[in-house]
Amino acid sequence: MKRVLVAGATGYLGQYLVKELKNRGYWVRVLVRKNSQINLFKQCDDVFIGEVTNQSSINGITKDIDWVFSSIGITRQKEGLTYMDVDYQGNLNLLQDALKNKVQSFQYISAINGDKLRNLKIFEAKEKFVDELKIANLNEVVIRPNGFFSDMKDFLKMAQKGRVYLFGLGELKLNPIHGKDLAKVCVDKMEEGVKEAIVGGPDLLSQNDIATMALEAWNKPIKISHLPDWTRRFTIWLLRTFTRSKTYGPYEFFLSAMAIDNSAPQYGTHHLSDFFRKEINSNGFES
Ligand SMILES: NC(=O)c1ccc[n+]([C@@H]2O[C@H](COP(=O)([O-])OP(=O)(O)OC[C@H]3O[C@@H](n4cnc5c(N)ncnc54)[C@H](OP(=O)(O)O)[C@@H]3O)[C@@H](O)[C@H]2O)c1
Structure with missing residues (x-):
């Protein structure tokens, strides 16, 4: 059986990736940053403590590893680190160790349309790493x-207050995906040796559909306000002009991603309406 490394194991996707790999019988090493995170991975074969942004701390992390899965990335820039520090340089540090140790394949999680929206701060960093991965001397899977x-919990948060606000007509489509479904696809694509795959969930939904689902999950009347698209563009301009990239990065990403069609090939079995209801019933939902 292959020996694999999961970097990003403590994240939303990473935790499902680890479970999927262990269920399929792989030997799994995970990268964590803190001692306190070790207990989360009792089912794993090895835990490596290191910080991807500090090359010397991850020296040897890929020793005897066949495949690397990296879902390391940040949406909100924190701890004084930028997208370039983590999404690009952190993953590059990992790739360099993988090359040194002759790893066969390296899978990286970017995002839908990242290659088309390279002008956004978050995608500038992710796609710069994709470029490096594609020319590296190993098998790449993006x-x-x-x-x-x-x-999608952001919709639920708005719906809790009784009204969902959307930019434009709300007709653009996307098919969000559950971490468990995505983890299965990630491992399948690695096993199949696919170089690049766009992946979405089973239900193709308009933004209006998602807003309606979120309001229904709270048993609220359907109230959706459509803001003219110029307000979205103006907000991005204001943020870019008057705040630093650390502040505007996540908003620029969210506001731009919501203004394009994000339909993707459909995979998986988990439905967003069930997820919304579970979130509300689990008491874990924070308003
Ligand atoms: N969320 C979405 O809708 C979406 C959609 C498409 C693509 N993506 C991309 O998919 C990837 C995985 O997403 P996710 O939701 O699973 O992310 P997540 O829950 O935020 O997890 C990110 C992982 O990266 C690690 N990490 C962050 N900063 C780090 C640093 N400085 N050094 C070492 N590790 C660090 C985190 O470790 P700690 O737990 O120690 O912080 C965590 O394990 C991300 O790159 C994300 O941009 C997300």
Whole structure:
């Protein structure tokens, strides 16, 4: 059986990736940053403590490893680190160690349309790493997922207050995906040796559909406000002009991603409406 490394194992997708790999019988090493995270991975074969942004701390992390899965990335720039520091340089540090140790394949999680929206700060960093990966002397697998269910909670938060606000007509489509479904696809694509895949969930939904689902999950009347698209463009301009990239990066990403069609090939079995209801019933939902 292959020996694999999961970097990003503590994240939303990473935790499902680890479970999927262990269920399929792989030997799994995970990268964590803190001692306190070790207990999360009792089912794993090895835990490596290191910080991807500090090359010397991950020296040898890929020793005796066949495949690397990296879902390392940040949406909100924190701890004084930028997208370039983590999404690009952190992953590059990992790739350099993988090359030194003759790893066969390296899978990286970018995002749907990342290659088309390279002008956004977040994608500038992710796609710069994709460029490096594509010319590296190993097999590359680039996964471009649609929005994760975990990110759709923003709709739920708005719906809790009784009204969902959308830019434009709300007719643009996306098919968000559950982490468990995405993890299965990631491992399948690695096993199949596919070089690049765009991946979405089973249900192709308009933004209006998602807003309606979120309001229904709270048993609220359907109230959706459509803001003219110029307000979205103006907000991006204001943020870019008057704030630093650390502040505007995530908003620029969200506001731009919502203004394009994000339909992707459909995979998986988990439905967003069930996820919304579970989130509300689990008491874990924070308003
Ligand atoms: N969320 C979406 O809708 C979406 C859609 C498409 C693509 N993506 C991309 O998919 C990837 C995985 O997403 P996710 O939701 O699973 O992310 P996540 O839950 O935020 O997890 C990110 C992982 O990266 C690690 N990490 C962050 N900063 C780090 C640093 N400085 N050094 C070492 N590790 C660091 C985190 O470790 P700690 O736990 O120690 O912080 C965590 O394991 C990301 O690159 C994301 O941009 C996300």
